[in-house]
Amino acid sequence: MRIPLTKYGWPQAEVFPLIIIAAMIICLLVLSKGVIFVTEVILAVVLVWVLSFFRDPERTPPADKNILLAPADGTIRDIEVVDENDFIGGKAMRIGIFLSIFDVHINRSPCDVKVEKITYKKGDYKDARNPQAGAVNESNDLWLIRTVEPKDRLIVRQISGAIARRIVCEAQEGQKLTGGQKFGMIKFGSRTELYLPSRDDIKCLVRKGDKVKAGLSILARYE
Numbered sequence: 581m582r583i584p585l586t587k588y589g590w591p592q593a594e595v596f597p598l599i600i601i602a603a604m605i606i607c608l609l610v611l612s613k614g615v616i617f618v619t620e621v622i623l624a625v626v627l628v629w630v631l632s633f634f635r636d637p638e639r640t641p642p643a644d645k646n647i648l649l650a651p652a653d654g655t656i657r658d659i660e661v662v663d664e665n666d667f668i669g670g671k672a673m674r675i676g677i678f679l680s681i682f683d684v685h686i687n688r689s690p691c692d693v694k695v696e697k698i699t700y701k702k703g704d705y706k707d708a709r710n711p712q713a714g715a716v717n718e719s720n721d722l723w724l725i726r727t728v729e730p731k732d733r734l735i736v737r738q739i740s741g742a743i744a745r746r747i748v749c750e751a752q753e754g755q756k757l758t759g760g761q762k763f764g765m766i767k768f769g770s771r772t773e774l775y776l777p778s779r780d781d782i783k784c785l786v787r788k789g790d791k792v793k794a795g796l797s798i799l800a801r802y803e
Contacts, residue, residue, distance in 0.1 A: 586636035586686055588748045588765040600627045633767075635684060641760025641795045645728045646802040648690045648782075649759055650792040651736045652772035654679040658711045659788060661778045667697075667723045668733045671778040675799055677792060678709050678771055679741075685765045687738060687749075688795040689757035690774055693724035696733075698753055705740055714739050714773050720747045722763070727756060730802065735775035738766050760795030776800060 604623045611619060641649060654677040664672035679685055703718040718740040726732050738747050749764040757763060766772070776782060784800050786792065792799070 584636050584638075585631070585634045586762075586765060588634075588686065588750070600630065633681065633685065636686060636762075637684060639688075639760065639793070639795045641688075641758075642798065644798075645692065645759075647759075647798045648734070648774065648776060648800040649688065650677065650794050650797040650799050651687050651690050651774055652677045652679055652792075652794045653683040653685070654772070654792065656786050656788050656790045656792060657709055657771075659784060659786070660711070662775075664735070664775055667735055668775060668777055672735075672775045673778045673782070673784060673800075674714075675774045675776075675784070675786065676711055676714070676771060677773070679766065684794065685767065685770065686762050686794060687736070687764045687766070687772060689724070689759055689761045689763060690734060690736065690799070691759040692727045693734065693757050694727055695722055695751050695753055695755045695757065696725050697721075697723040698749065698751065699723070700747070700749075703740075707741065709741075709771075713741065713771050717741070717771075718747065720749050720764075722749070722751060724757075732777050735773075737773040737775070738764065739771040739773065740766060741770045762795075774799060 600623055607619045657678045658676040661671055662674050699721045701719050704716050706713050720738040722736045724734040746767040751763040781803050782800050783803055785798050
């Protein structure tokens with residue numbers, strides 16, 4: 581039977597619950613009856629949250645090759661056209677997704693791609709809801725090239741937030757990923773951005789405030 585917890589969560593998904601369970605046992609032994617119930621309830625809620633944070637639900641991505649899927653669960657915080665000359669080479673649409681501590685935090689490929697380059701950058705840990713977080717926070721860029729026509733260049737940027745302190749990326753340069761394939765996560769609240777060429781033949785299908793799910797929600801479509 582598959583355990584619905586991501587391997588990217590180890591060792592936290594194993595150690596944190598053990599610490600909480602140990603604390604619950606100690607509370608039973610040393611606290612007075614008047615405060616045991618409240619304390620145990622609080623610890624139980626924290627235990628459930630820790631386990632749910634590292635959940636890894638089964639997902640079947642759409643088979644359409646003309647779409648770009650959400651690389652993360654969360655809320656669309658901003659959509660804007662920016663200059664991206666490092667890899668895309670011109671105007672790019674940046675779609676920013678904020679992941680709260682209650683969202684699934686696994687990152688997935690937006691389509692069938694080849695990983696051209698991976699670049700990690702140290703930085704601050706500012707509020708990930710801020711559109712400027714991608715420029716100043718700790719981040720990890722995946723430069724991707726679609727393996728089907730049009731063979732556009734894309735960027736997925738993993739960004740740490742005020743709470744997140746750990747970016748996990750299992751993908752490697754030269755590796756091919758299928759649409760919706762898992763490649764990493766950001767632990768404890770974060771932001772993920774998708775950069776795509778800004779052209780008339782690519783239509784954005786989401787708006788600010790929309791809730792999306794990685795590997796399922798369609799962010800853009802080639803027309």
